[in-house]
Amino acid sequence: MxxxxxxxxxxxxxxxxxxxxxxxxxxxxxxxxxxxxxxxxxxxxxxxxxxxxxxxxxxxxxxxxxxxxxxxxxxxxxxxxxxxxxxxxxxxxxxNKNYWNNFANKIISSSHNYGSSGKDKKKYLVEFVSANPTGPLHVGHCRGAILGDVISNLLQFNQNIVEREYYVNDHGNQISHFNYSVYLRIREKLYDEKFPLDNPDLYPGDYLKDIANSIIKNNKDTNFQNFKDIENHLKKLSITESLNLIKQNLIDLGIKHDNFVSETNLVNDKEVEKVIEKLKESKHVYTGKIKAPEGEDNSKWTEREQLLFKSTDFGDDKDRALQKSDLTWTYFASDVAYHNTKVNRNFDKLINILGADHAGYIKRITSVVEAISGEKNKLSCKVSQLVKLIKDGKPFKMSKRKGDYITVEDLIEQVGKDATRFIMLSRSNDVELDFDFSKVKEKSKDNPLYYVQYCYARICSVFRNIKLNIKDELKIKNQIYNYTNDELKILKKASEWPRCVEIASNKLEPHRIPVYLYELSSEFHSYWNKGKDDVDKRFIDKNNKISDDKLALLKVVSIIIKLGMKILGVNTPEKM
RNA sequence: GCGCUUGUAGCUCAACUGGAUAGAGCGCCUGACUUCGGAUCAGGAGGUUCUGGGUUCGACUCCUAGCAGGCGCACCA
Missing domain, CATH: 3.30.1360.70 (Arginyl tRNA synthetase N-terminal domain)
Structure with missing residues (x-):
């Protein structure tokens, strides 16, 4: 409505x-x-x-x-x-008043889906996080993770079918380096050999010690003497261990993916060859050379013939390599195969959530999807910008290489899931976000999350006082109200909710939800405080009774906050 | 050099997918606690929406040319 x-x-x-x-x-x-x-x-x-x-x-x-x-x-x-x-x-x-009576009653009777449009229903695939399985998530991943989750929630709220997917990059060089790092940590433990901290290819983080210990513990019969002998077996174990860390992070953030798709499986199943054959037929793949970028140091550049995808046909600035010099597939090639499987699974729309450093990748991947599916705008990509961590007023730099970064575990423990989600969502995803650790922790009163939650808690407190349960359906016999201008102001704000949801969903901009909820709460708090000077504006009168007008109004506001917070994946406590 | 992206109050950000006098929070100044919960509210100061052109009845929003910051630019993922 x-x-x-x-x-x-x-x-x-x-x-x-x-x-x-x-x-x-x-x-x-x-x-x-x-x-x-x-x-x-x-x-x-x-x-x-x-x-x-x-x-x-x-x-x-x-x-x-x-x-x-x-x-x-x-x-x-x-x-x-x-x-x-x-x-x-x-x-x-x-x-007129009659109009607003009907309005309030309609919201109350459609309490579970007020604002849900349900028109133009589609089947969506949302791919998000997809961080390399080389360790736990950090704060940067976290924003994209929450963004993808809430975009999915939004689409589901509008009655679309949504699948959440994680693409596991368990194939390339980085995984090999990671695997070897785990191996060296195992040797460190078993044979007392020092881990070479000066090797820039390796992963030095302390969590690898935990992974190593866990692998040793669970594989007592394995002989770890020779790396070559156990490399592939160990790789599986290492990936499983780090994926478990990631999955735990996601659980802590309140996120659950429907599928985890493995790159290795795609490669083993020859999916890359299949899709390249398909693209060769449509003349989108050819053998050729790429020119070095201008203005950069290209002294090390060696031009060579290689298999290329013709993304310039779709507006990209250069064609993109599918094969490395050793004839193995590039990351891009297996991602093409992955997207081919997405297209084959008959989704109406594909959505990818990418980190800011991958924004340059968008053109080629949307091009590929267009080439495969023949549909423009089949795939839309959303970039989640950087999170600038600030500690005690100073920027706090992170380095995954050095193993020196704030983990999701730290974040949730110190700030909490709800505050993390709400803050990360309250800014447009393509604007950098200042995340002041000490501020969010210390002055939690300044946190907009509590402003909205407090609004809900106040409504609950009124319900408690009049011995009603906020969760029960509201029963009002004579559904005729006589709202004052102050109250109509709140209803007017409530009328904007469906539009907020619609725009947020169409533009894939979930930050509109927290912004709206804040505004709605603001109207409510403002009205609440008027009750201090004017007894007529209080919800409960001297005899501990409430008028139907006010009861319905409270219900309307509580419904919207509850729905909105549910989309955000944030709790609405009845007491704070 | 090229591509993407951002630029709005002192700071951090919104602005209803082109609308009316550009709005919040923080900070600063003034005021409201015997309350249905002060984690709140009322008021004040604070603006050439980076700049120049264009489209439009109408531009923070679209186009164009610049300026400034960020990210990226084969054989990493």
């Missing part, structure tokens, strides 16, 4: 009828006709730009046109309390 959308439909019906009656001339399409909420300072409920849009084709000023339209609307719509023209050409409408 989106009141703006409903009104737009109504409006268009009315003006189309007026066209038939030769009262108006309509332009070819009415796409630019909008029905919006009014800015807060304007004391109306909704506004439309229709008279500005129609001004030109009718050769009239918006003002003159508005006079005609206002008369039409007054005649056709019984819910209008007040309607007027405002410069530069808006028509503002205020609804």
């Amino acid at each position: 989106n009141i703006f959308e409903e009104y737009k439909k109504k409006l268009i019906t009315i003006i189309k009828k007026a066209e038939k009656d030769k009262l108006l001339i309509l332009p070819e399409n009415l796409n630019s006709v909008n029905v919006d909420s009014t800015p807060p300072k304007i004391d109306f409920d909704i506004s439309t730009n229709v008279s500005m849009v129609l001004a030109k084709p009718n050769n009239k000023s918006p003002n003159d046109l508005a006079k005609v339209l206002i008369e039409l609307l007054k005649k056709e719509d019984k819910h209008i309390d007040e309607i007027s023209f405002a410069k530069p050409g808006f028509i503002n409408i205020k609804f």
